[in-house]
């Protein structure tokens with residue numbers, strides 16, 4: 001296990017992170033933000049504030065590596081820096097974000113609601129990054145009850161004053177040490193999987209989404225699903241050249257065809273068992289028709305019309321206890337269509353919500 005500062009230095013991708021964020025050279029003084037926001041209405045990629053610059057100069061979107069990668073030890077007497085305790089950790093998410101959605105979904109499924117606190121940012125991602133609002137200002141938002149901050153970026157600077165990366169959700173925060181434990185969704189869901197089992201309700205103890213005997217199969221599915229589907233929609237949607245867009249949209253639909261075949265023969269992705277592989281794919285699939293199909297130009301096919309087996313699988317998961325309460329379609333649609341003005345300059349939010357996932361599962 002790494003300590004919070006050791007991990008930052010050990011992370012081999014740290015240099016790439018610095019290179020990626022070289023435009024953000026100082027802490028966000030108000031002058032800095034005013035200067036950056038003046039051009040925020042422009043749709044020209046070059047004149048956008050850094051927070052809206054998704055694609056590289058060659059037109060391709062490359063996701064920056066995540067910088068806080070600590071784990072939490074289950075054994076409170078292990079002497080580790082981060083150990084499992086009730087009400088010590090706090091999860092920051094956006095209902096809109098598919099990566100954050102994974103973490104809040106596992107939190108719900110594992111019965112961690114009373115063990116790990118929750119804050120939900122406003123769906124609008126502005127020039128200063130994710131912001132905390134009251135539920136009156138933004139229904140569905142939950143203010144920062146752990147640190148009482150106005151912006152998510154303030155937490156990153158509390159944890160690491162020299163931080164130069166993006167201010168992303170999810171963030172798993174340690175209230176005791178006042179720092180970020182981890183901001184990588186794929187690792188947070190594994191932390192939630194079994195680490196807090198001493199504190200969860202009886203039915204959730206031992207419930208695992210990463211069972212020992214299926215680990216290698218889950219890992220190999222996760223790899224291609226992440227690259228071509230989870231991140232594939234972003235690589236298509238954030239591309240700023242025709243070439244980059246076409247290069248990434250083709251493998252996305254090849255993978256969806258492959259998934260359709262899998263779900264025509266199996267109930268779940270791995271071993272006919274509901275695992276983290278399903279959870280990781282599902283948060284992308286439920287956003288596909290309402291957002292990615294139009295906004296990210298992933299419109300060769302739709303889930304509702306062209307992938308009946310994927311749709312049946314999506315409904316099966318949506319209808320599991322506690323899942324539907326983690327889906328906030330208003331936040332999802334308003335975030336993408338309303339915040340990413342370089343892609344949708346008018347900010348108009350389309351009326352469609354995608355397929356009705358609460359419908360009976362038939363085929």
Ligand SMILES: N[C@@H](CCC(=O)N[C@@H](CS)C(=O)NCC(=O)O)C(=O)O
Nearest residue numbers: 097099166167168169170183184185
């Ligand atoms: N690798 C991260 C990616 C998280 C991520 O990209 N989150 C997006 C929202 S969907 C974000 O917060 N973006 C804000 C920004 O880039 O300024 C994870 O899986 O946890």
